[in-house]
Amino acid sequence: MPDYTLKELMTIAAAREIRDGDIVFCGTGISMVAAMAAKNISAPNSVIFFETGAIDSLLEEVPLAVSDSRVMFWTSVNGNLADAFAAMQNRVTGPHVVGIMGAAQIDKYGNLNSTAIGDYFKPKVRFSGSGGACDVASFVGRTITFMQHEKRKFVQKLDYITSPGWLDGPDGRKKAGLPAGGPASVITNMATMGFDETTKEMYLTGFFPGITPQKILDNMGFEIDVSRAKEVEPPTEYELQILREKCDPQRLILG
Amino acid sequence: MNISKDKSIRLKEAVGKYVADGCHMSIGGFTASRNPMAAVYEIIRQRIDNLHLYAHSNGQGVDELIGAGCVSRLEIAYAGTGRFAPTCVRFKKAVQKGEIAVEDYSNYQMTLRFLAGAMGVPFLPTRSSLGTDIIAKWGFSSEMRAADPRIPDQKLMVMDNPFGSWGDAPKLVLVPAINCDVTIIHAQKADREGTVRMEGLIFSDVEQAKSAKHVIVTCEELVEPDILKANPDQNQIPSFCVDAVVHVPHGAYPTACYRYYDYDPNYLNEYRRYAEDDRLYKTYLEDFIYGLKDHKALLDKVGRGRLEKIRADKRTGYAVGLDRR
Structure with missing residues (x-):
């Protein structure tokens, strides 16, 4: 079995969630590398695009921001923010978009906080804010969220709802007037999680080799169903080779 | 509206004329790209304060204006400078200490707000x-x-x-809708009449410019109108939207300007270290902004060697193989 790092495992776990033909919205960092890996391994017909308006960027080098000149080179279209978000709100293209997100806090319905910890008006810790995250979470067919698996990040109640998940349950989005999409999976440094078809509550789908479901629960601020979980398949030699040689050879993101 | 056939002016004069204490201002660009940094530094040098600032995802420009105490209110979607500062450091400190009032929106909402202003509708x-x-x-x-x-x-x-x-x-x-008193953008090319050509991604700069009462454009190259007219489909902003055109090579430095230069990882990493320490930040302001006469002086201080390292490669538009750690 090949040696791999935790970051590589997380990246490949996310890449496997991307389907061929998806339009992949990504941010900076690990989400971009996951999108590049999927395109090179299992989803050759996927299209990577950025909220800044760059569509199908070649990405010869890893960009360090979604406005990086590296996302502008060898694209099919260099548009603007208005175009990019319209493609997600669009009734034909929006449902085909998968958004890859990250956040400071998540709750059991996949709602995300990337704005502030503590009182919004007197925050203990202030973060960057929504950026395009709220727009993506509002509009697109499905989202994948990267999280660090910690009790303070998997919380009963968010300090601030920046991006809508399933809101307060199965009818939450419909009641609020949101489009039909929503969170599909969460990938952490310990596990993969999905959302139950009926209740829209988070449940464990996979645990990483060497991690027990109990350890996963011990690091969360709420209970989830672990009965359906299986061990996550480690990255194959081929997946690792593509990831290392084609996606981030300088290891700017993978470390 | 300025219908003059020659709007070229020096940066000091442009800022002095259109950016006043307490005015509502927006700046173009996105995180670490094409922020109008020369103008930002000039605003700081002129010690303009109490600004009401609008941006969608501005990193460096917003953070430096906040750090220097020029901003009292901010409407924004995202304050980060890519991997160099996932959350802008002076922004974070100012919000946590309650030094500025912030109102949060999403990127699409900010873009639509500028568009509404540009269209002349209230929402x-x-x-x-x-x-x-x-x-x-x-x-x-x-x-x-x-x-x-x-x-x-x-x-x-x-x-x-x-x-x-x-x-x-x-x-x-x-x-x-947003209708600022002044919007400042940095473009690759402009002519003295005010026609603007940006290259690569244009973010929301066009909507931002068209929603403002006054527009200052800083540019890498000030070209003859005929050059822009020869390929008009590549131009984005017509002259009647623009009040002042300022020729400032490296005017987005230390952020990137596609096809001209990359961001300077060295500067942005150093900046973060200064920004994290209140005492050090004072020396940053003194050494890199107040103590310098103009943007040219900053570029001289940084030195030709570093500017050479970030020079854009002709094929890709960025500095290939640049050490970005």
Whole structure:
């Protein structure tokens, strides 16, 4: 079995969630590398695009921001923010978009906080804010969220709802007037999680080799169903080779 | 509106003329790209304060204006400079200490707000943010809104679709227009009449420019009008939207300008280290801004060697193989 790092495992776990033909919205960092890996391994017909308006960027080098000149080179279209978000709100293209997100806090319905910890008006810790995250979470067919698996990040109640998940349950989005999409999976440094078809509550789908479901629960601020979980398949030699040689050879993101 | 055939002016004069204490201002660019940094530094040097600043995802420009104490109110979607500062450091400190009032929106909402201003309508609808705190929590109080006619009385409003089932969207979020006193953008090319050509991604710079009462454009190259007219499909902003054109090579430095230069990882990493320490930050302001006469002096201080390292490669538009750790 090949040696791999935790970051590589997380990246490949996310890449496997991307389907061929998806339009992949990504941010900076690990989400971009996951999108590049999927395109090179299992989803050759996927299209990577950025909220800044760059569509199908070649990405010869890893960009360090979604406005990086590296996302502008060898694209099919260099548009603007208005175009990019319209493609997600669009009734034909929006449902085909998968958004890859990250956040400071998540709750059991996949709602995300990337704005502030503590009182919004007197925050203990202030973060960057929504950026395009709220727009993506509002509009697109499905989202994948990267999280660090910690009790303070998997919380009963968010300090601030920046991006809508399933809101307060199965009818939450419909009641609020949101489009039909929503969170599909969460990938952490310990596990993969999905959302139950009926209740829209988070449940464990996979645990990483060497991690027990109990350890996963011990690091969360709420209970989830672990009965359906299986061990996550480690990255194959081929997946690792593509990831290392084609996606981030300088290891700017993978470390 | 300035209909002069020659709007070229020096940066010091342009800022002095159009950027005043307490004015409502927006800056173009996105995180670590094409922020109008020369203008930002000039604003700081002129010690303009109490600005009401608008941006969608500005990193470096917003953070330096906040750090220097020029900003009292901010409407924004995202304050980060890519991997160099996932959350802008001086922004974070200022919000946590309650030194500035912030109101949060999403990127699409900010773009639509500028577009509404550019179109001359009071608001535009979207389906973004329904059910979230972006609607529920206002950064500015009702009293503050009532006291300033340049701030709408409501943050965002949710309404039932007035067309009923048409368009299959039962509820909509209305985002209020922005009409700033001044917008500043940095472009690759402009002519003295004010026609602007940006290259690569143009973000929301066009909407931002068209929504403002006055527009300052700084540019890498000030070219003859005929050069822009030869390929008019590549131009984005017509001359009548622009008040001042300023020729400032490396005017986006230390952020990137596609096809001209990359961001300077060295500067942005150093900046973060200064920004994290209040005492060190004072020396940064003194050594890199107040103590320098103009942007040229900053470039001289940084030195030709570093500018050479970030020079854009002709094929790709960025500095290939640049050490970005």
